[in-house]
Amino acid sequence: MIISKDHELLVQTVREFSQKEIAPEAASRDESESFDRSLFPKMGSMGLLGITVDEAFGGSQMDAVAATLVMEEIGAVCASTALSYLAHSILAAHNLHINGSEAQKKKYLPKLCSGEWIGGMAMSEPEAGSDALGMATKAEKKGDRYILNGTKMWITNGPVGEFFLVYAKTGPKKRDISTFLIEKSFKGFSVGKKLHKLGMRASPTSELIFENCEVPVENLVGAEGESVSHMMRNLNIERVTIAGISNGCARAAHEYSTKYATERKQFGQALGHFQMIQKMIADNYTQYRASRALTLECAQYIDSGQDLGRNASACKLFAAEMATQVGLNAIQILGGYGYTKEYPVERFMRDAKLMEIGAGTNEVMRLVIARELLKEIDGQNAW
Numbered sequence: 037m038i039i040s041k042d043h044e045l046l047v048q049t050v051r052e053f054s055q056k057e058i059a060p061e062a063a064s065r066d067e068s069e070s071f072d073r074s075l076f077p078k079m080g081s082m083g084l085l086g087i088t089v090d091e092a093f094g095g096s097q098m099d100a101v102a103a104t105l106v107m108e109e110i111g112a113v114c115a116s117t118a119l120s121y122l123a124h125s126i127l128a129a130h131n132l133h134i135n136g137s138e139a140q141k142k143k144y145l146p147k148l149c150s151g152e153w154i155g156g157m158a159m160s161e162p163e164a165g166s167d168a169l170g171m172a173t174k175a176e177k178k179g180d181r182y183i184l185n186g187t188k189m190w191i192t193n194g195p196v197g198e199f200f201l202v203y204a205k206t207g208p209k210k211r212d213i214s215t216f217l218i219e220k221s222f223k224g225f226s227v228g229k230k231l232h233k234l235g236m237r238a239s240p241t242s243e244l245i246f247e248n249c250e251v252p253v254e255n256l257v258g259a260e261g262e263s264v265s266h267m268m269r270n271l272n273i274e275r276v277t278i279a280g281i282s283n284g285c286a287r288a289a290h291e292y293s294t295k296y297a298t299e300r301k302q303f304g305q306a307l308g309h310f311q312m313i314q315k316m317i318a319d320n321y322t323q324y325r326a327s328r329a330l331t332l333e334c335a336q337y338i339d340s341g342q343d344l345g346r347n348a349s350a351c352k353l354f355a356a357e358m359a360t361q362v363g364l365n366a367i368q369i370l371g372g373y374g375y376t377k378e379y380p381v382e383r384f385m386r387d388a389k390l391m392e393i394g395a396g397t398n399e400v401m402r403l404v405i406a407r408e409l410l411k412e413i414d415g416q417n418a419w
Contacts, residue, residue, distance in 0.1 A: 037332040039101065046102055050109040053082065062114035065238035066383055071196055072238075073154070075117060076124070080151030085125050089133045093141050094149030100273055100338040103130075104280040104331060111284025115387035116238035118281045123192035123239075124148065126277050127270065128155030131201050132217070135257050135266045140217060144199060156193035158202040158218075158244050159267065161186065166400045168203075168267065173246060175204040175214060182206075182216060182256065184249040187228070190394075194242030195230050202244070203263060211264050215257035224249030235386030272348040273338055274395050279331040279355035282391045283324065286355075286362040289384040290320040293366035293374075300370075307369065316365040323362060327355045346408040352391070353401040359388035 039047075057078060065072060079085050087103050089095025096102075103126065111118035129148045133141060147153040164170040173186025184204055191200070198220050206214040218225060228243030258266065294317050297308035307313045334351040337344065363385025367374035374381050392398045411417075 037329060037336060039105070039332070042098075043102060043105055046098070047105050047109060049082070050084070050106050051112075053078075054109050054113045058110065058117050059113040062117070062238070063377075063380060063383065065114070066116065067237075067377070069232065069237045069240075071120070071240045072117070073196060076151035076154055078151070079121065080149060083149075084121070085151055086129050086133075086145065086149030087125055088130045089145055089149055093133065093145035095129070095133070095145070100276060100335040101332060103273075104277050104335040107277050107280030108284040108287070108328070111281035112288040113284075114238065115281055115285050115384070115390075116236045118284060119236050119239040119278075119390070120154075120193055122274070122277055122281065123156045124154055126274055127157035127192075128199060128201060130273065131157060131266070131270045132257070134269070135215065135263075136217075137257075139254070140257065144217065148199065153198040154193055154196050155199040155201075156191055156197045157270075158188035158191050158194075158200050160188060160190050162189045162243075165190070166397055169210045169213070169264070171203065171205060171213070173202070173204040175206050175216060175251070177206075177253070177260075180253050182251040182253060184216065184218075184224070184246040184251055186246050188244040188246075190231070190241055191244050192239055192241055194227055194244055195240040200244065201257070202246075203267060204246075207261050209261075212261040213263045213267070214260050215263040215266055216251050217255040217257060218249070218251060222249055222251060234389065235383070236390050268345065269343060271396065272343050272345060275348040275352035275401075276331060276334045276338060278391055278395045279327070279334075279351045282352075282355035282359035282388060283328050283331055285384045285388040285391075286320070286324045286327065286359040289359075289363045289366035289381050289388075290317070290324055292379075292381055292384075293317070293320070293369040296370055296379075313369055316369055320362045320365050323358045327351070327358045331355055344408065346405045349396070349401040349404040352395060353398050353405070356388070356391035356398055360385065360392060363388045 083096035086095030091097045148155050175182045175184045200218045202216045202218045224247050226245045228245050231241045300307045331351045334347045366381040
């Protein structure tokens with residue numbers, strides 16, 4: 037896919053910003069598990085936080101291709117920052133922009149687009165990860181309030197967010213799910229323990245706890261019990277854009293290890309002269325380029341209205357596994373040095389691994405792809 041001039045300019049701008057503002061402290065943030073909140077107002081001033089949001093609400097009114105390209109550029113220097121950015125710009129701002137009412141958008145989107153507030157989305161639970169429809173969090177309407185009870189788990193930006201879109205059951209059927217807009221100041225809402233992770237360590241993750249949490253009725257998004265379609269639609273763009281982060285991790289690992297192979301000498305010559313090293317370099321480049329092409333194609337599908345689950349799942353699946361393998365190859369090229377924290381390739385690999393789990397495990401992605409293809413051919417049988 038050939039990107040437009042506007043997209044090329046966006047890539048150049050975000051790449052320069054990422055190198056100047058994000059990259060210098062990426063390793064230290066990873067080591068200390070610290071979150072740099074100051075980056076968000078800076079991204080807000082560039083129009084990145086509401087990249088798919090209408091200009092009327094403070095956004096940049098761009099498309100899924102643009103969002104995916106931004107994910108790659110930020111992910112290439114600090115995947116943790118890219119993940120928090122995705123949770124904010126796609127799972128919160130984009131989600132609200134697509135599904136919220138005019139009043140809800142006017143109230144919340146300007147704060148999210150500017151970076152005054154940090155947002156996130158809460159769907160997964162301790163006993164409901166891949167089985168999202170098996171969630172146990174419930175909301176009961178009482179007068180002019182909904183009362184939420186339950187716990188959400190693995191919530192990106194949980195410890196630092198002011199605003200969350202939260203999914204909860206509002207009826208007896210499995211698909212009776214509704215969306216609620218939650219402010220951190222709401223009575224009965226609290227943040228649970230911060231989780232300590234293998235990778236993405238500078239992107240804060242926690243559980244969210246709702247104990248008779250009071251939510252005004254006007255903070256219900258859409259009609260009660262009709263949020264499954266919201267969830268699925270937003271999952272598709274999440275999976276495509278998170279593939280952009282995978283591509284960023286892979287590109288960074290490939291570029292660093294290739295440069296290293298020209299400088300490091302063994303047996304009197306540069307590593308790059310050895311055929312086994314050349315194989316890994318060639319494989320890394322080929323897999324990255326294939327993944328990037330698939331990802332941007334799937335982003336374009338979203339922009340053209342061909343929002344099929346199998347497309348999003350395919351690019352997320354391929355990119356995630358590709359990035360982990362490229363990271364492992366990069367470590368192998370560096371040898372013992374690659375296994376130490378003095379060099380960044382081990383961080384690229386640790387961060388990449390999350391994408392095989394988050395936004396739907398790769399096992400679930402394979403099920404989505406296969407079932408949609410089988411159903412297309414044999415629509416009368418339930419797959």
